Every structure is written in structure tokens, then in C-alpha cells.
Amino acid sequence: MTYQHAITALADPTRRVIIDRLRDGPLAVGAIANGMEISRPAVSQHLRVLSDAGLLTVTPSGNRRLYAIAPEGVDDLRKYLDSLWDDALSAFARAAHEKAKGQ
Amino acid sequence: MTYQHAITALADPTRRVIIDRLRDGPLAVGAIANGMEISRPAVSQHLRVLSDAGLLTVTPSGNRRLYAIAPEGVDDLRKYLDSLWDDALSAFARAAHEKAKGQ
DNA sequence: ACGAATCGTAAGTAATGACTTACCGTAAGT
């Protein structure tokens, strides 16, 4: 259901960089934006898109906000691609079979 | 390597519709465009994007061109999401562990 | 209590991309 938003969110290269920075664990906004070429508000906007897509979770911690990858959101997208892969393989095998038969 | 283009290509809803139409097997451009709301040239442009992303293969058949899902391209994207999922789970477990220890 | 730090939001701008119509090339049918 929500995988459409997830794939749209991951389509942006900057957002994939952000996701990659969170692979090792949660980070605050400043830590994510630090070293990136774009401004911190831009990072905030990307974080919002990723959160809305279900790919990130936010846990306020005092003054800061820790963002972390939400495994469930990633899994939704995985499932979509798995079903697509299954169908692609089936269609591929069937086409090969048809071709062999028609030959 | 090419999964970036693949995810960008799949981010568009219209292109996902096209992909869905090809789940059962190869189709010609006219057959894909038939019943869709957009014009046939627009479909051609989408097919080009999907092909360049490695998600589709083209096999000219006489007058027409048959497009089919390329399992390999889908698999590249799957691998990216699998690695992302693994890291997300690890980070999640570690964060839970830290929390339990800190408690 | 006051200044500094952290972060989200608003408004405006620039760039990206999806779509249309028009056109051209190639293959099939008669």
C-alpha cells in the first residue's frame, strides 16, 4: 500500500545518501546534514519525505531528533520487488518455452 | 551499479502501470498503450526510460517491438534493498540492545 | 533568566520531468 511513497522517496539521490548515512544507526539532523553539500533545512525536508513514506522513524531526544531507518518500510518495498521478480521470471521462462516450442 | 536508474524509473506511477502490464509476458507498444490515458508517444518515452534503466528488454518482431521485463534489472534493485534491509535490521537490533543496557 | 544550539516551517526560485502535437522512418498488406 505504502510502497509507492517509499519508492518515490528513494528515487532521489540525496535521499539515498541520507539513508546510507543511517545504515549504521540513528543520527540527529545536524549529524546527517554535516558534510553534505545542501543546507540543513533541505535535509529536514528530505527527512520529512522519508518519514512520510514510512522509511524512517523519529524519536525526539531532548533538544534533538534522532532519525532511524524503519525496517518495515523497507520490507514493504522488498515485497513489491519480490512479486515483480517472481512474475518476471515466470514470464521469462514461459517465453523461452514458447520460443522453443515454436522453433 | 544500475539500480539508481532502476529505482528512478520505477518511481513514476505510469511506468509502474506499464511494468504491471508486462507481468504476464511481452507486449508490443500498441498493446501497452491501448487502454491507457496517455498518448502512445508518451508510452514510448516511458519505455525508453525503463529500457535504459535495464528493466526492460526489446525484441523487434517484424513491424513491431516487443517489450518484456528484464529479470536481471529487477534483481539489481532487489539486492540493493536486501542490503539496506539487512543493515536496517542490524541497526535496529543494536539500538534495542543499547536501550536495554542503558535502562 | 538569558544566550546558544537544534530543528521544523514558510515563501520564493530554479531546475527537472511528464505530456502533447507534429513529424519521419520502416515493415506489412493489397
Next chain:
DNA sequence: ACTTACGGTAAGTCATTACTTACGATTCGT
């Protein structure tokens, strides 16, 4: 050969979106 069908490409338009600066709200340190 001539017409019809099929499909890719070009040019132009419109909407989306990613970015900036400016600002406001909340929390920490002293």
C-alpha cells in the same frame, strides 16, 4: 508501387520538486 500500420524522435508547454534564505519554537547550558 501505394497505402496503412507501427513506433521512435523533436520541440514546446506545464506541473512538480528540490533548493535557498528567513523565521519561529523548543531545549540545553551557564
